[in-house]
Amino acid sequence: MSEQQLPQDFLWGGAVAAHQVEGGWDQGGKGISICDVLSGGAHGVDRVITDGVLPGYSYPNHQAVDFYSNYKQDIALFAEMGFKCFRTSIAWTRIFPDGDEQQPNEAGLQFYDDLFDELLKYNIEPVITLSHFEMPYHLVKEYGGWLNRKVVDFFVHYSEVVMKRYQAKVKYWMTFNEINNQRNWQYPLFGYCCSGVIFNQHPNPEQAMYQTLHHQFVASAKVVKLGHQINPQFKIGCMLALVPLYPWSCHPDDVMFAQEAMRERHLFGDVQLRGYYPSYILSEWARKGYQIEMEADDQQTLLEGCADYLGFSYYMSNAVQAAARDNATGDAIAGFNGSVKNPHVQASEWGWQIDPVGLRYTLNAFYERYQKPMFIVENGFGAVDRVEANGEINDDYRIAYLQAHIAQMKKAVIEDGVDLMGYTPWGCIDCVSFTTGQYSKRYGFIYVDKHDDGSGSLARSRKKSFAWYKAVIASNGEKI
Ligand code: P53
Numbered sequence: 001m002s003e004q005q006l007p008q009d010f011l012w013g014g015a016v017a018a019h020q021v022e023g024g025w026d027q028g029g030k031g032i033s034i035c036d037v038l039s040g041g042a043h044g045v046d047r048v049i050t051d052g053v054l055p056g057y058s059y060p061n062h063q064a065v066d067f068y069s070n071y072k073q074d075i076a077l078f079a080e081m082g083f084k085c086f087r088t089s090i091a092w093t094r095i096f097p098d099g100d101e102q103q104p105n106e107a108g109l110q111f112y113d114d115l116f117d118e119l120l121k122y123n124i125e126p127v128i129t130l131s132h133f134e135m136p137y138h139l140v141k142e143y144g145g146w147l148n149r150k151v152v153d154f155f156v157h158y159s160e161v162v163m164k165r166y167q168a169k170v171k172y173w174m175t176f177n178e179i180n181n182q183r184n185w186q187y188p189l190f191g192y193c194c195s196g197v198i199f200n201q202h203p204n205p206e207q208a209m210y211q212t213l214h215h216q217f218v219a220s221a222k223v224v225k226l227g228h229q230i231n232p233q234f235k236i237g238c239m240l241a242l243v244p245l246y247p248w249s250c251h252p253d254d255v256m257f258a259q260e261a262m263r264e265r266h267l268f269g270d271v272q273l274r275g276y277y278p279s280y281i282l283s284e285w286a287r288k289g290y291q292i293e294m295e296a297d298d299q300q301t302l303l304e305g306c307a308d309y310l311g312f313s314y315y316m317s318n319a320v321q322a323a324a325r326d327n328a329t330g331d332a333i334a335g336f337n338g339s340v341k342n343p344h345v346q347a348s349e350w351g352w353q354i355d356p357v358g359l360r361y362t363l364n365a366f367y368e369r370y371q372k373p374m375f376i377v378e379n380g381f382g383a384v385d386r387v388e389a390n391g392e393i394n395d396d397y398r399i400a401y402l403q404a405h406i407a408q409m410k411k412a413v414i415e416d417g418v419d420l421m422g423y424t425p426w427g428c429i430d431c432v433s434f435t436t437g438q439y440s441k442r443y444g445f446i447y448v449d450k451h452d453d454g455s456g457s458l459a460r461s462r463k464k465s466f467a468w469y470k471a472v473i474a475s476n477g478e479k480i
Helices: 067-081 106-121 137-143 150-165 179-183 188-195 205-230 252-261 263-274 279-288 298-304 356-370 396-415 464-474
Strands: 011-015 085-089 125-131 172-176 235-241 245-247 309-313 318-320 374-378 420-423 446-448 460-462
Touching: 011 067, 011 125, 011 374, 067 106, 067 460, 067 464, 106 125, 106 150, 125 150, 137 150, 150 205, 172 205, 179 188, 179 205, 179 235, 179 263, 188 205, 205 235, 205 263, 205 279, 205 298, 235 263, 245 252, 252 263, 252 318, 263 279, 263 356, 309 356, 356 374, 356 396, 396 420, 396 464
Parallel strands: 011 085, 011 420, 085 125, 125 172, 172 235, 235 309, 245 318, 309 374, 374 420
Antiparallel strands: 446 460
């Protein structure tokens, strides 16, 4: 590698998740997943978690952008942009519709065989998340989600089936998408989508959150270990939402408070990449009197199942202030205690604070901490796009956002020496927003004609950013 360039094998690509693009929610023997019971919302209007699929609600994930039927055409467009990899997830409910079966659903397995073959046809590496907010609804109703230890075995069984089946097709895996979102337990959607648990419904919500997490940490470690036995070439990562929490000021109280607040991020990497619970969390549990149930060999399991790399999403930074430490807003994005608006950065229409330098800062902070390869598996700009009379979509704002972030990413790799595997912008094709359920919050290089009221032809078209990103990849990031 020349010192001025990104590595030649750098994995440029794009990212989505099964439930946000596939649709076909009841096709091919698929079971109901937790995102099939989420209504549509908007900025400031929460999605409703309904008790099963009910009449009178609209469920945007049921159809999404119908990638289930259109994946061949969509992958051809990814190939046209020059993708080296494509990140998506396997919908657990296509493989085990209820989650607690012994035998998998062959039609679901075949679907992903075909999908991966289509990618490999163009030399696009699949990068696969095992659990991206789409656990079987049955496991929530019957078992209470991940708070129940039995779910560990169901997940390990599912993971074993798919890792064995696709061992010759998929090399890059991740266990749980944004496992740390549920740390914001005040906001029901996060606990529900990460784990199928609404923490506020438990007498001690925070303790329930840590117990739930413990089960996922153990499951993640078991899957990493098992995956390496199935195919020693596998690279299995953890996946965190990395929103750095800056100190509001250089007042020592703010700096100390920001360090404490960052434990809301660090805990997850500390356990999954180092293999043990850090001292600060053990002290917190002792101080609060929390009893987290663990089995005798769990500590050994965590040590033996350290993830190979840190996959992460980066969209924004946040700031925290010691004096505001008791304000928990319960807000989806800035819901942490002490969160305050940063006056030095702009925000998107949805209030996500735009901070490209924060990406370089994050890459360095986490590389210094773990010394393991990193992979930016989500980054992007959710915006309303306008189709011109001539059909063009001039998304210069999206190009500007990605350009600025890629420039900082290059500094982190080239000037700072961070070991970075690749970059997959989020929602490379327009898809259903996770937090709001909207179609109108778009991220794609590829526009999909689909709207919040459910109308639209589902036709695909190339935005201005499509040609721009194609040139970025072709020049390995030289031309941005
Ligand atoms: P939407 C918070 C902070 C960073 C990333 O989100 C986040 C969140 C919300 O959990 O989520 C990721 O569609 C998530 C994707 C999601 C994407 O961000 O609400 O992994 O599933 O679509 C963008 O704009």
